[in-house]
Amino acid sequence: MSKITIIGGGNLGKSIISGLASSNLFEAKSITVVDKSKYNLQIVEKELGVSTSQDILSSIKEVKWVILCVQPRQLDGVLHEIKDVLTTDQILISTVTGTSIEEINEVVPNNKVIRVMPNTGAAKKLSMTCISANDNVKDELEIVVKMFDTIGETLVIEERLMQAATVLGASGIAFFLRFLRAMIQGGIQMGFHPHEAQIIAVQTAIGAATLVAENGTHPEREIDKVTTPQGCTIEGLNEMEHQGLSSSVIKGIMASYEKINTIK
Secondary structure, three states: OOOEEEEOOOHHHHHHHHHHHOOOOOOHHHEEEEOOOHHHHHHHHHHHOOEEEOOHHHHOOOOOEEEEOOOHHHHHHHHHHHOOOOOOOOEEEEOOOOOOHHHHHHHOOOOEEEEEEOOHHHHHOOEEEEEEEOHHHHHHHHHHHHHHHOOEEEEEOOHHHHHHHHHHHHHHHHHHHHHHHHHHHHHHHHOOOHHHHHHHHHHHHHHHHHHHHHHOOOHHHHHHHHOOOOOHHHHHHHHHHHOOHHHHHHHHHHHHHHHHOOOO
């Protein structure tokens, strides 16, 4: 599948690189990682066997795919740095929050752009990656889906939903972890040692998510299997709802969504 360059070797970039390097889509040495941090480059080269460079311009020459894996505030500078070196047959894949395909094409109008939004589950090949593109990149889109299938699940969506996908899929990791922390704290209060409470809560969370994922059922169907009349489960669920659990989660998601629409 030719060569690929990833601009940005931080946590997300490293996760993507790991998936690609362990797949049959690319040879490890056909993957080049560009980063200003020598430490980041040393890590990915040692652990994944990929090529590394601090020279962004030479690293994108004769490369079919360029993944932009930088912070939003860095994107404009990167695009202006590479725009005169890019050729029209190169495909840009952007993981950058809050920047549309149209905005990227304002700087590099002659290149096809595909937006992707993975999450940090990519480090364990359990990412939920949402992908969007314009109608003129159908063939390339299929290949990008295959790329990100190497780090988890993918879903192609309309670009207008990318901000929402970022909140639900990327920020959502933090939301679930905060609930998991609360479960652990409750376990400690009931008498478990912290490490015991964490083992129980984590495995229970994995089991709950897997039931829904593999059975294809609505969460309430699985909840019904656990709740018995006048039992302790329904007592706990009702108390959580009385205290505003579902409402708080929805309000938190919407607050995040409102904030992301202001980020540039």
